[in-house]
Amino acid sequence: MTLQVRKSSIQGKGLFTERPLPARAKVGEFTGELISVREARRRAQGAKRIAIVEISHTRAIDGSVNGGPFQFVNHSCDPNLFIRIAYGRVEFYALRHIRAGEELTCDYGESHHDGKLPCTCATGKCRKFI
Numbered sequence: 001m002t003l004q005v006r007k008s009s010i011q012g013k014g015l016f017t018e019r020p021l022p023a024r025a026k027v028g029e030f031t032g033e034l035i036s037v038r039e040a041r042r043r044a045q046g047a048k049r050i051a052i053v054e055i056s057h058t059r060a061i062d063g064s065v066n067g068g069p070f071q072f073v074n075h076s077c078d079p080n081l082f083i084r085i086a087y088g089r090v091e092f093y094a095l096r097h098i099r100a101g102e103e104l105t106c107d108y109g110e111s112h113h114d115g116k117l118p119c120t121c122a123t124g125k126c127r128k129f130i
């Protein structure tokens with residue numbers, strides 16, 4: 001897997017693929033510190049950058065602590081990845097064929113931002129807020 005973290009036109013740093021990825025391929029996994037949902041909500045309060053995924057009603061993973069490159073996947077309203085959460089793992093799969101050099105994005109869906117963070121994905125399908 002040839003993934004690279006670099007500056008993104010969406011925001012901050014993003015995750016890019018240097019190789020084309022076929023549709024439905026598993027691209028990787030979101031890793032980090034395993035914490036409680038209560039702790040996740042505490043950390044999300046007032047944080048500038050949040051990289052937390054809730055994996056159940058009680059458990060969450062904070063990718064900003066000992067996390068891998070998938071903590072840098074930005075939100076897009078027209079993403080090229082989808083997330084599958086199963087058995088405590090957060091896996092990323094290609095939603096379609098992804099070209100070499102593309103930024104990898106996913107739809108955050110319901111987020112800690114409560115729909116108040118302006119979206120900068122700049123796609124035709126943009127919902128304007130995350």
Ligand SMILES: [Zn+2]
Nearest residue numbers: 077119121126
């Ligand atoms: Zn958007």
